[in-house]
Structure formats: C-alpha cells, structure tokens
Amino acid sequence: MAFSMDKAMLVFEVFLRKITVAMSKKKRRLSKVRVGIIGLGGMGSAHANAIFSGKIPGCELSAVSDQDGSKAANFPGVSFFEDGGALITSGEVDAVVIATPHYAHTTLGIAALKAGLHVLVEKPISVHKADAEKLLAAHTDREQIFGAMFNVRPDPCYQKVRELVRGGELGKIRRVNWIVTTWFRTEAYYASGGWRATWKGEGGGVLLNQCPHNLDLYQWIFGMPSKVRGFCQFGRYHNIEVEDDVTAYFEYPDGSTAVFITSTGESPGTNRLEVTGEQGRLTLENGVLRYLRNEIPTEKYSKTTADRFGVIPCWDVSIPIPPSTESGHISILKNFTDAILHGKPLLAPAHEGIRSVELGNAILYSSLTEKTVSLPLDGRAYERKLNELIKNSKFKKKMTKTKAGAEDFSKSFAMTSK
Numbered sequence: 001m002a003f004s005m006d007k008a009m010l011v012f013e014v015f016l017r018k019i020t021v022a023m024s025k026k027k028r029r030l031s032k033v034r035v036g037i038i039g040l041g042g043m044g045s046a047h048a049n050a051i052f053s054g055k056i057p058g059c060e061l062s063a064v065s066d067q068d069g070s071k072a073a074n075f076p077g078v079s080f081f082e083d084g085g086a087l088i089t090s091g092e093v094d095a096v097v098i099a100t101p102h103y104a105h106t107t108l109g110i111a112a113l114k115a116g117l118h119v120l121v122e123k124p125i126s127v128h129k130a131d132a133e134k135l136l137a138a139h140t141d142r143e144q145i146f147g148a149m150f151n152v153r154p155d156p157c158y159q160k161v162r163e164l165v166r167g168g169e170l171g172k173i174r175r176v177n178w179i180v181t182t183w184f185r186t187e188a189y190y191a192s193g194g195w196r197a198t199w200k201g202e203g204g205g206v207l208l209n210q211c212p213h214n215l216d217l218y219q220w221i222f223g224m225p226s227k228v229r230g231f232c233q234f235g236r237y238h239n240i241e242v243e244d245d246v247t248a249y250f251e252y253p254d255g256s257t258a259v260f261i262t263s264t265g266e267s268p269g270t271n272r273l274e275v276t277g278e279q280g281r282l283t284l285e286n287g288v289l290r291y292l293r294n295e296i297p298t299e300k301y302s303k304t305t306a307d308r309f310g311v312i313p314c315w316d317v318s319i320p321i322p323p324s325t326e327s328g329h330i331s332i333l334k335n336f337t338d339a340i341l342h343g344k345p346l347l348a349p350a351h352e353g354i355r356s357v358e359l360g361n362a363i364l365y366s367s368l369t370e371k372t373v374s375l376p377l378d379g380r381a382y383e384r385k386l387n388e389l390i391k392n393s394k395f396k397k398k399m400t401k402t403k404a405g406a407e408d409f410s411k412s413f414a415m416t417s418k
C-alpha cells in the first residue's frame, strides 16, 4: 500500500512538472518584448544601446549579461548577469540577443530555446554545420521566433539584385563573380580579443567572422552550389592561425559557376558583385546597380546569327534603388520585435543561417584537404577536422589592450553594397 501511494505521488509529481513546463512554454500575448542581451562587446553593446535609447518600438532592455562584471555599470537600472545562462532562466526576459564569441551561439542558443525564449543570434549562427544542426533542432516550438542578425539583407541594393535574379529578369545565370576585399583588418584588431582568429575561440577567420554576411547574401540570391573548391591562405597578412585570404570556386548542376574572393589584408578593398545571365550582365559596385540588358538572349543570338563575330546589342539600364533609411542592425532588431508582437515574417530566419555556415566550412574543408567538396557537406567530418586543428594548434595569441570606447565600432560593420 505504502509503495503504491509513493508511486501515485510520483506519477502526480511528473504530471504536475509536465503541466508547469507546458504552461511556461505557452507564449503570453505580449504588448512589449522584454529583451536581454548576452555579450556586451562591440556588437552586443551597440544592440543594447539601440534598445536602451528607445530606437526599437515595442522593445525594452530588461537585462544584460557579460562575463566581464565591470560592464554592469553601462546600463543603469537594467538587471545584470555575469552568466548568460542565469539571464536566460531569470524570468526577466521574453527574448534574448546572443552577441558572444561564436561557439557560445550554439550552447546559449539551445539553452534559450529550451527555456521558451525568442532568440536572435548573431552571425554565424554556429561555428560549424554539426553545431548549427544541433542549434536548429532545439527550435521545436514554432511560436518561438528564432532569427539571425544578417543585417545586410535589408540593404535595398541586395534586395533588388535578389529580386532580379530570382524573378528571372537575367534569364539562366551563367556566371557570378564576387570580389569582396573591403574587410581590411589591422593587427591591432586581431590582437584585441583572445578568442579572435583562433580555431579554438573563433573557429576560423574571415569566413567565420566577416564573410557570413556575404555567404548568406550569396546563398539567399543564388542558392547553394553543388560543388565547392576553396583555396585559403592562413595568416598570410596577419599574425594569426586562421584564414585571412580566400579564393573559392562554386559549381552548380546546370553548369553555372561562381568565383568568390575575400581578404582582410588588402586596402583599398573592392566590393564588386557581377552576375552574367542569358539576358545580360548585372553589376553592383559602390552602391550603383548597372544592368546591360541584351536585346536578344545570348544563346538565341549565338545559335541563330550568321555573323561570325557578332556582338549582341544591349541597353544600359539604370535601376533606381530606394534609399536606406536606417542601419541594417536596427532593421533586423525591429523586424525581430514585429515578428514576436505582430507575427510579421522574419527577414532572416535562423534556419537559413546554416547555409552560410556550410559554405564557409566547405571552402575551408576543401582548402585543408586540397579536394573539391560536394554539398551537402559531411558536417561530422568537418567537425573532426576542426577539432584536429584545435588539438594541434601551437599558436600563441598575443593580446594588446585597446582603450575602451576609444574607437568607432560602427566602422567594423561598414559592409553594405557601397
């Protein structure tokens, strides 16, 4: 009898616990989103300041977290937690923005999703594909908004390129060239954080820190290639162990190809995206979109003209671009809030963030193995490779202290179409 009483109590307790979890997961209808920012470095502080200063309607800064306790004073009246996990379970927030070094995006992201919070994660959503899969698998409740900070997606120039390419204006795409070397970084930048430009702390270099934006735009506009060949140079320009110079070749099943070039070691840099399709050539450089539109599609002309050295006449089409009225970060924060409060679709859902991770991983994997990589990438194989790099690293990071607040951090995300 005593045994069955205990058992009944146990069953009742389990039942109660399940109900409590279900109730806590059931989203309250919110009139304001209480946001917590985890990581108050350059980027997290900018997000926190935007919310704190009232730039994001419907949003209030309720809590902040940083391992560095001295940052508690930066947001007076806002709850502070040294441990990001403690902020997540505090009950003081409905949503979190994760702006920590990269590996913690996965662990904190999973913890926040499991706690029933809405989540906006900085790029890259994870360091490698296997981690990204784990993170996305934790997003089981579709009522929870899970976005990624791809703040260049709102740029009207890229929006227009996407519309033209995906809407079929250029016809079948033959070739894409994207040279984006406007990511120049100094030695002082790499020396400013122990996690930066190490396999263990950052998980890579330009492909993991700066280029997630470009790789995201690339896949968002052109889709994923089927084959990747990467050529990376590691520490070519800086005293770092990870890649700071990259040339990659992509191939699609229909034969179209792309070349993607990036570097943090060149100045002045170039940001030129060139798309050649059946119907003409589109270029985006310095914020100017130019379209040379063939009067006759390339293949049709080639196959029908009797002129051996014929050139297809084309029109120089000027494409008006609406001016951007605010920074991409603000747009994404507003969109995240609107998605929570009003069910607006996300401009950059987190589940799309796995593709830029996969592309970056594939370029590195191809370069490290000196082989062409077929997609989908074997995420476990890449994770093993990365773990080998971490294990065999002999690199000793030299750090220099930079004066807090002495620099204009906004210069670090000057990545727009301009």
Ligand SMILES: NC(=O)c1ccc[n+]([C@@H]2O[C@H](COP(=O)([O-])OP(=O)(O)OC[C@H]3O[C@@H](n4cnc5c(N)ncnc54)[C@H](O)[C@@H]3O)[C@@H](O)[C@H]2O)c1
Binding pocket: 038, 039, 040, 041, 042, 043, 044, 065, 066, 067, 068, 082, 083, 084, 085, 099, 100, 101, 102, 104, 122, 123, 124, 149, 151, 193, 208, 209, 412, 413
């Ligand atoms: N979207 C953009 O334009 C953009 C620009 C710059 C950086 N970023 C991204 O933002 C993230 C942070 O970069 P950053 O340049 O601000 O780095 P940072 O080194 O300046 O700041 C990171 C901060 O996180 C804190 N931190 C580390 N682990 C923590 C934890 N577990 N809990 C709480 N705090 C923790 C550190 O103390 C530090 O203050 C990275 O993912 C980076 O790629 C995005």
